[in-house]
Amino acid sequence: MIVEKQLIRKISWRLIPFLGLLYLIAYIDRQNVSFAKLQMVDALGMSESAYGLGASLFFIGYFLFEVPSNLILAKVGASKWFARILVSWGLVTVALAFTQNATMFYILRFLLGACEAGFFPGVLYLLTLWYPSAHRGTMVGLFMIFSALANAIGGPLGGMLLDLDGLHGLAGWEWVFIVTGIPAVVMGVVTFFYLPDNPARASFLTADEKAWLGAKLASEQVGMDDSASHALRALIDPRVLLMALCFIAFPLSAYGLSYWLPTVVKSFGVGNTANGFLNIIPWVLVAIGLYTVPRAAAKAKSKTPYIVGPALFGVACLLLSALLQNHALQFMFLCLAAAGIFAGQPVFWSLPSRFLKGAGAAAGLAAINAVGNLGGFIAQNAVPWVKDATGSTIAPMFFLAACLFVGAMLVLVMTGMTARSEALAARARPST
Incomplete structure (x- = not known):
């Protein structure tokens, strides 16, 4: 017995x-x-707003290629497609080290988004092939903890690499791109040989385990709306469109905060390496939130409070960081805001699996993530614009707080509408 x-x-x-x-x-x-x-801003002679535009073009490439990438993944398998994604984005990242002007920077950032498109929703789709629905929220949370670890590692790493300025004739910002791009290329090769495409091809599972898992996953799809099983229909499913609209606020606030936080900390008067180490703190709190909130949500009947509650906590902390004048308190509330922004996202991603499957899941998840990540494009243009307009590095937090509040309210609307729709559909089914 399994x-x-x-x-x-x-x-x-x-x-x-x-x-x-x-x-x-x-x-x-x-x-x-x-x-x-x-x-890099001074090296290329760009303004904050111009640099923000270039950085944000990542999300345009990401948006345009997200759904096609995930549909190809569903056809060719995760091992091959993830390998392609990793190698290509690693090479583009290294190429950024040799940027000569603003135009080249814009092109490479767009290409980076196009190359990476499909990775995150591809993982979400892959989890639907491996895990029964009850476990997916927890697994997405565990998976997303690595984004917090990345920021915790990336902060000190970025600061130390900047301090290599002049080594072997390269600027510090050039070392940042070279050192961070190479691991993606290496892991792309490893992925091709290590990652099984689905349970049926997994050598580490026994025949009985494969059979049990296949039966369990198949039983969860019984009675699921067939309109979501087709990729094109999933893209125009009202539930997918509404979830995509709701999700915009989360990447917007997340990228706005993580992109701007080193600049805020620098304004406190700290050096590059110290800045990097200080940036570990918020991501430790994010990791704690990503571990605890999805586990608590898995035991709850209603998932909505575990999405909306952390978001509203993040709103309050963003407002306090902008209202207070003490640097230590500003930094503390920015750290807590980061935890609130991220902690409920794995619970959010457990919702689409209630009505998406197969190619529809690949397309729908990619569409939600692609549209939502346009929030990153908005944030990386709006945040420096607010700073330039106000002359304050902390004022953009008001903007992020407002967007996150709207997103939380839209989640309430979306989950309420979905619950009513499911209740009506259940009553309409003939009794057996």
Whole structure:
């Protein structure tokens, strides 16, 4: 007899640390621009707003190629497609070290988004092939902890690499891109040989374990709306569109804070390396939130409070960071805000699996993530614009707080509408 907990633990030890390591590399390669910025703006002669535009073009490439990338992944398998994603984004990251002007920076940031597109929703789709629905929120939380680790590692790493300025004739910001890009290329090769595409191809599972898992996953799809099983229909499913709209606020506030935090800390008068180490603190709190909130939500009947509650906590902390004048208190509330912004996101991602499956899941998850991540494009343009308009490095937190509050309210609307729709559908089904 298959013991579910033992099987889930076995799968998790094989998949989650490895996928998390890839996400760690991905997140460092997204966020390295926030540290490179501290030298690169002057080196390329750009304004804060112009640099913000270039950094944000990542999200345009990401948006355009997210859904096609995930549909290809569903056809060719995770091992091949993730390998392609990793190698290509690693090479583009290294190429950023040789940026000569603003135009080249803009092109490479767009290409970086296009190359990485499909990775995060691809992992979400992969988890639907490996885990029964009851376990997915927890697994997404464990997976996303690596984004917090990436920021914790990336901060000190970025600061120390900036201090290599002049080594072997390279600027510090050039070292940032070279050192952070190479691991993606190496892990792309490793991924091709290590990562199984699905349970049926997993050599570490027994035949009985594969059979039990296949039956369990199939039983959860019985009675699921067939309109979501087709990729194109999933893209216009009202539930997908509403979730995409809700999700915009979370990447917007997350990227706005993580992109701007090194600049805020620098305004306190600290050096590059000290700045990097101070940036560990918020991501330790984020990791704690990503571990505890999804586990608590897994035991609860209603998931909504575990999405909205952390978001509203983040709103309050962002407002306090902008209202208070003491640097230590500002930094403390920014750290707590980061935890609030991230902690409920894994619970959010457990919602689409209630109505998406197969190619529809690949397309729908990619669409939600692609549209939502346009929030990153908004944040990386709006935050420096607010700073330039106000002359304050902390004033952009008001903007992030307002956006996050709107997102939390939209989640309440979305979950309420979804619950009513499911209740009506249940009453309409003929009794047996």
